[in-house]
Amino acid sequence: MKRLLRALAVLFFLVPWIWTALTALKAEQNLQLYPEQIFPGGWPWQWNWSNLLACLQVVPMHLYTWNTAQLAMLSTVAHIVSCPLAAYALLNLPNRWQKLVWMLTLAAYVVPYPVVMLGQYLVFQKLG
Numbered sequence: 001m002k003r004l005l006r007a008l009a010v011l012f013f014l015v016p017w018i019w020t021a022l023t024a025l026k027a028e029q030n031l032q033l034y035p036e037q038i039f040p041g042g043w044p045w046q047w048n049w050s051n052l053l054a055c056l057q058v059v060p061m062h063l064y065t066w067n068t069a070q071l072a073m074l075s076t077v078a079h080i081v082s083c084p085l086a087a088y089a090l091l092n093l094p095n096r097w098q099k100l101v102w103m104l105t106l107a108a109y110v111v112p113y114p115v116v117m118l119g120q121y122l123v124f125q126k127l128g
Contacts (some may be wrong), residue, residue, distance in 0.1 A: 024051055 022038060023031065025047045028035070039045055056062075093101055 024055075025049065026051075 019038075027046065029050050030041075090098070090101060097126065
């Protein structure tokens with residue numbers, strides 16, 4: 001029973017990916033067919049690989065991927081460097097301030113993101 005549920009879950013998540021790949025490789029006249037046909041004209045049909053090349057000429061996906069990778073790497077390094085420093089500072093505060101700073105830190109986690117997002121938007125707007 002567990003294997004059946006896992007197989008159904010895998011299919012549930014893979015079908016949109018497969019559908020997207022098959023749609024990307026269809027000829028343009030086959031995209032407008034109604035009702036939708038997974039394999040227009042039967043199987044095997046002509047794969048239209050030029051669609052992917054045309055997409056990469058219009059949208060610079062390699063630049064978007066590189067920017068995302070850089071952002072993820074720099075963010076990870078910044079967290080790895082700053083979190084231990086903050087933890088060390090919190091642990092070595094004098095006892096009378098330690099509880100107050102700890103409560104303020106926990107309170108900052110409770111603030112909803114839209115409140116923080118507004119401040120970030122205003123800062124970036126002023127930066128240009």
